[in-house]
Amino acid sequence: MATVKRDYYEVLGVSRDCTPEQLKVAYRKLAMQYHPDRNNGDKGAEEQFKEVGEAYSVLSDPQKRQRYDAFGHVDGAQPDFGNFSFDSAFDLFDMFFGGGGRRRAHTGPQRGDDLRMNIEITFEEAVFGAKRTVEVPRATLCTECNGSGAKPGTSATKCATCSGSGQVRRTMQSIFGQVASVTPCPTCHGEGQVIQEPCTVCRGQGRIQGRHTVEVTIPAGVDDDVTLRLTGEGEPGPRGGPAGDLYLGFRVKPHPNLVRRGQDLLYELPISVTQAVLGDTIAITTVDGEHPVEVAPGTQPGRQIKMHGLGVPHVRTGRRGDLICVVRVVVPSHLSHQDRALYEQLGGREGKPAEVKKGFFDSLRDAFRG
Ligand SMILES: [Zn+2]
Ligand SMILES: [Zn+2]
Structure with a gap:
């Protein structure tokens, strides 16, 4: 499904000439409202939490804001704001509220990374829209180790520090009161297991670079400053998690007349x-x-x-x-x-x-x- 990226000012509900202070207030209110801990993991709220975080991360940076005002949702020719992931939204939230928002352990299924790429289209395609097959370079499961990252014949061993849970608990003061917070295990970096002999093909990553084709319907009227979000067409999620999104930008070829x-x-x-x-x-x-x-x-x-x-x-x-x-x-x-x-x-x-x-x-x- 292709969606056009919303305007960052619209996302935060502020005017284009708002002050940094007004921006902060708007972000604070919306981030609290959409925080997944308060919405029982509601998918819509999660998306909005991420969108709000992305908008704030760009607009709160004077340089990025200036570029955004000038170019909108930029294409690759301009400095990239891209790859704002769900985890970044949590990091930002933690930074803003002084920690304790939430940290996710990495042992469970994880959402894949978002990808960003640009394609060149003709002037007519930009005006009338088009259907295109796009080749996306993205990771695929390593067939040598079947995604485990361990050399065939060997297997990963359970991490001793966290007994395989991938996370260690500690009590923290947060905006929601005192909470037992889980942080990724420092030994296995949240993986829950340690690979002694990594697979030589993927060097222990479990994934290798591959290519993937996506059918894209380009809506009529796109321009260089429009970005399409193709849900679930990004990197596959580790351990069977949902795939990230693909952000597709356009470079429109000039018309002779x-x-x-x-x-x-x-x-x-x-x-x-x-x-x-x-x-x-x-x-x-x-x-x-x-x-x-x-x-x-x-x-x-x-x-x-x-x-x-x-x-x-x-x-x-x-x-x-x-x-x-x-x-x-x-x-x-x-x-x-x-x-x-x-x-x-x-x-x-x-x-x-x-x-x-x-x-x-x-x-x-x-x-x-x-
Ligand atoms: Zn491998
Ligand atoms: Zn561990």
């Missing part, structure tokens, strides 16, 4: 002096195929002709923007004898500025206003 500006498309329309003076109906190639543009008699350079609904659909609402033709009048630099004679016949060379109804700066202003 069209430039995107939000939901609108800009098209530079070169016309001849005759077309500008007398008007014409000109067929242009848009993303929807050929379309006629009406150039009115007396069209000035820089004039913008709007074609409603031929722009880019909004990635969420599907509402399409406009195609805006910006007129450029091409003045001939080489004239045939015949053309030259015709222009001379027109006259108009009186040695003074041409008369215009509107001032030059008025029409310039019009052109920029769109």
Whole structure:
């Protein structure tokens, strides 16, 4: 399932110009509200706990916040905020509230890591959406040791420090009062067992790098700043845990004639002096195929002709923007004898500025206003 990543400010329910103090207050409230210990492991709350943590970790860092404001959910070309895992959300919570939030032992099934990658798509695919098969480099179970990490013929032995539980208990003061807190065993790093002879193929990891193909439906209207979350398409979880998510970004190839500006498309329309003076109906190639543009008699350079609904659909609402033709009048630099004679016949060379109804700066202003 593909979901578009929510805006971080929206996630925390704060305005774009909020102060660091307001940010803290918002995070504190939401992190407490969605903490899994208070929601009986509700999946929706867990996701929100993670989302809130991710949003706060980016917006509370002045540099990351600045980059986020400038680029939104960045693609690989920009500094990456990525791979904010569920564990990071707990770490952040612990840091914020001074420890004791919750630490997870690693012996049980664990959620796999999130992955982040970018794919290149054509301009048309970005406008209309597409189905693509994406090759994702990700870990697969090591077939040599069957994922155990131990050399075939040997097996991991139970850790003596924690008797195989992977965790040691201690009592801590937390925001929920005094709790017996479990922390990962320092000897086996929470694994519960110690591998004496690691598998040589995966070097004891139990997993090796592999490739995996994912069918992706790219929604219409994506751009370089949109990130799709593909639930469960990330790294497989250790010990049979759920897979992480795959975050997919896009690099949209430029179009030879069209430039995107939000939901609108800009098209530079070169016309001849005759077309500008007398008007014409000109067929242009848009993303929807050929379309006629009406150039009115007396069209000035820089004039913008709007074609409603031929722009880019909004990635969420599907509402399409406009195609805006910006007129450029091409003045001939080489004239045939015949053309030259015709222009001379027109006259108009009186040695003074041409008369215009509107001032030059008025029409310039019009052109920029769109
Ligand atoms: Zn192995
Ligand atoms: Zn141990």
